[in-house]
Amino acid sequence: MIRVTESISLSEDEIEERFIRAPGPGGQNVNKVASAVQLRFDAANSPALSAAVLQRLTRLAGSRMTREGVIVLTARQFRSQERNRHDALQRLVALIRAAATPPKKRRPTRPSLASRRRVAEGKRRHSALKKQRGKYGSDDG
16 A cells, blocks of 8 residues: 555555656666656546545646546656656655645735835835926926
8 A cells, every 4th residue: 555645545556557668878778678667547546536636636637647537657767667666656646645635725815004005105106206207397398
């Protein structure tokens, strides 16, 4: 079991890993070893995720989630397969953890009396400055 939060735990059989060849530096090793990891997690059919968490996860995952509700993460930052596996799993857990926290409700506030006075004073100052920019001597033209 992979513990994400207090209430969410994922089973290892829900996560599918495929190893692919990683592009980039690595010399001959890059042509022989499949060190990159493509992690797939079927979020839409996971019993561990509630409908609200799934909805937020869909928005957070963006293009990393397919139409069928499968999250696909590719990790190829490291040269070792094991470190890439760990990196991909940590990214998935962080994504689900971010989706598990509900957004805070916005509480509307009103500006304080002091801040309204500061704004008004700033407007008066700016107005006085612009009034000083009038033409000199209206007779000359």
